[in-house]
Amino acid sequence: MGAGPAGIYAADILDKSDADVTIDLFERMPAPFGLIRYGVAPDHPRIKGIVTALHKVLDKPNIRLLGNVDYGTDLKLDDLRQFYDAVIFSTGAMADRALDIPGIDLDGSYGAADFVSWYDGHPDVPRTWPLNATSVAVLGVGNVALDVARILAKTADELLSTDIPDNVYQGLKASPVTDVHVFGRRGPAQAKFTPLELRELDHSPNVEVIVYPEDIEFDEGSIAALRASKQIDMVVKTLQEWAIRDQGDRPKRLHLHFLHSPCEIVGEDGKVTGLRTERTELTGDGNVRGTGEFHVWDVQAVYRAVGYLSSHLPEIPFDHTTGTVPNQAGRVLDIDEEQVPGVYVTGWIKRGPVGLIGHTKGDAAETIASLLADAGNLTAPAVEDPDAILGFLTERGVPFTTWEGWGKLDAHEKALGVPHGRERVKVVERDEMTRISRS
Structure with a gap:
């Protein structure tokens, strides 16, 4: 199954x-x-x-x-x-793994898996997505978090060569987002994304990736992780290079924050108006503890990418x-x-x-x-x-449907892409997918 x-x-x-x-x-x-x-x-x-x-x-x-x-x-x-x-x-x-912090149920608080299903044209999710925030927070530092942040930050036209359905293109094109903030509660050596996934963030001509020097901290556990894993070492070196470079003037900004633990989604009238984080510090073994120093970030949407379930x-x-x-x-x-x-x-x-x-x-x-x-x-x-x-x-x-039916749907999607110079345009509606496959 x-x-x-x-x-x-x-x-x-x-x-x-x-x-x-x-x-x-x-x-x-x-x-x-x-x-x-x-x-x-x-x-x-x-x-x-x-x-x-x-x-x-x-x-x-x-x-x-x-x-x-x-x-x-x-x-x-x-x-x-x-x-x-x-x-x-x-x-x-x-499904999205739950995150038990105050405000998680506010309007504007979303699970990353639901957003991924929307932009990937899953037939069982709504055709529209509420993209009305100018500043967005993404919680988590795995590959899914970076995918979500990248799709939110890129211009829709940059994605037009892919297989995204038209409803996704139109939704992203109307999005007013200018800043995407990604938060990890531990340090850069504990990030879970891959070096390739990280470097891809910087490929967009429209997105400035920003890393903050004060977030680049290591303890004995971090150093041991660097020595034990070439991938972790590559991730950290990239983050260090970005932290000391001069900021450019690309129109959109993707901020990577480490040592910030989300503790509350702030709201007003039932809607997200901010994210409250606590500054953390490394404890020697790669874990962290709170410092009692808090910061409220001005965001209008929060995406939790803390794991699938x-x-x-x-x-x-x-x-x-x-x-x-x-x-x-x-x-x-x-x-x-x-x-x-x-x-x-x-x-x-x-x-x-x-x-x-x-x-x-x-x-x-x-x-x-x-x-x-x-x-x-x-x-x-x-x-x-x-x-x-x-x-x-x-x-x-x-x-x-059958494997032969997939061949029909595959050919249909590819044909939809030909007039636009695209490899394919994905069919979204389940009934239409089924009809084409069973024709």
Whole structure:
């Protein structure tokens, strides 16, 4: 269940094994590729290039895509057990992790995941986004925080060469934002973004990236992290260079703040009017403590990018604290820590939303190894005909899509881009995606 990178990698590894197997990949969206299509910023074509490798997997004869099928609505676990020896859940994480500070529910306080879904043209979110702030705060210093900050700060015309839908272009074009402030509560050596993601901030001719010298502080834990990781060292060197350079005169500004812990979203008449942070100091081990020094920033919108969270799947055990399915090497465990027969997990629903897309391969390999080790003890499905599931979905009135259907939608989106010199223009509406795929 789930045709993003995690599910596709698992299918590929299983297909390459010695097992005599056919694989159906179910996907809630009418189109495959999950996070690549609906979680990666549109100005990241390098990452979107991973689709080429995933495409080759879905081209394999033993792997079948069944899209526009929602687990828990269109079918349940007992339904799947009728047709399959085993079920792997790879449903990812698309919700925002909560941040418990005063004012978090004010109008103008948003989750980064919701904003990402909007600018990536997710069919299940509204077509409009309230872009009326001139100054914006982004909480968090991971790659998603930088994506959100970059999309907010760039001009819409800079994104016109990407696959953004027209409604997103029009929304960003009307945005009055001039300043985007990114806040991290720890120091520069504890930032979670990658060197490449950081350097990309400075590529826009319209966005001035500003780092403050007083935020460049290190303790023993920071120095140890620098010595242990080439990536962290590269991030810090870039930040140090930016902190001492002269500011330019680009029309928009993206401010990177470290050692500022958000403690309250300030509001008036139910709307965001500011962000209150506490200055922190490093404690020697890379952690921080508050100093009692506070600052209120004049912002009219706040985006929290403090992590993704997976959603609870019907009939499947779930740890609401970690946002994962309890498992041992991918084998799903019940409340008594006993294995749930024939049910497995991989990807973020298994390990939490950590690591880059490449880390998903090793994760999938572990899960498939567990499944293959259990193969002799799996209960055979009641229905052996591999095409029976198609009749079941049709009888249920589920307008499922296929890999061949994706080829039609893919060609349609590319054709939409041709008159504008763009690789593609993404179709947003679910009904339209389904209609084109099933035509």
